[in-house]
Amino acid sequence: GQQLNQSPQSMFIQEGEDVSMNCTSSSIFNTWLWYKQDPGEGPVLLIALYKAGELTSNGRLTAQFGITRKDSFLNISASIPSDVGIYFCAGPSRSNYQLIWGAGTKLIIKP
Amino acid sequence: NAGVTQTPKFQVLKTGQSMTLQCAQDMNHEYMSWYRQDPGMGLRLIHYSVGAGITDQGEVPNGYNVSRSTTEDFPLRLLSAAPSQTSVYFCASSPQGFQPQHFGDGTRLSIL
Secondary structure: OOOEEEEEOEEEEEOOOOOEEEEOOOOOOEEEEEEOOOOOOOOEEEEEEEEOEEEEEOEEEEEEEEOOEEEEEEEEEOOOOOHEEEEEEEEEOOOOOOOEEOOEEEEEEEE | OOOOEOOOOOOOOOOOOOOOEEEEEEOOEEEEEEEEOOOOOOOEEEEEEEEEEEEEEEOOOOOOEEEOOOOOOOOOEEEEOOOOHOOEEEEEEEOOOOOOOOOOOOOEEEOO
């Protein structure tokens, strides 16, 4: 079936560093979604991508829809403590009735 | 502006007990879904609904029942709780299934 592979699984970063993470699949996706989950809360949508090659920003966050439609990337510039959490990628299944989810990238800021 | 509301926020059950997790949304969304999230893992779909009166199974439906009698509500029933069902449960909704979903804050369920 369709699967999304996220990497890295976790990241330890210093405040102020830039962060990059990605999501790949062997299947083509027509939409890529990036969510963030803060501890103790539900995931919140950060960025939605609908077109191959699309580059979209939301403040310090930038996401790209890969031109092969099999991958997507999320970058965070100048990380701050409130960036900690788990970042998920997701995309609609072929049936369009379900979202397929990656396992998440956990972002941890070094003290 | 409530969005998706889940109750209760926390629950402890004994093995074999049954209970219903409540989910309500006020955005008139057709699509609603239930996920479970286990430590270190992503979200796994339990059941979903594309509209009132229509439900279907997701990836991990065993041990759970759902119904959708109204657009607003989508309760999840645990028939006979087992320790393997200890998890955090999230309800989500969207206008249609392929669109970005809005999540509730979750129900943390422990089964002893």
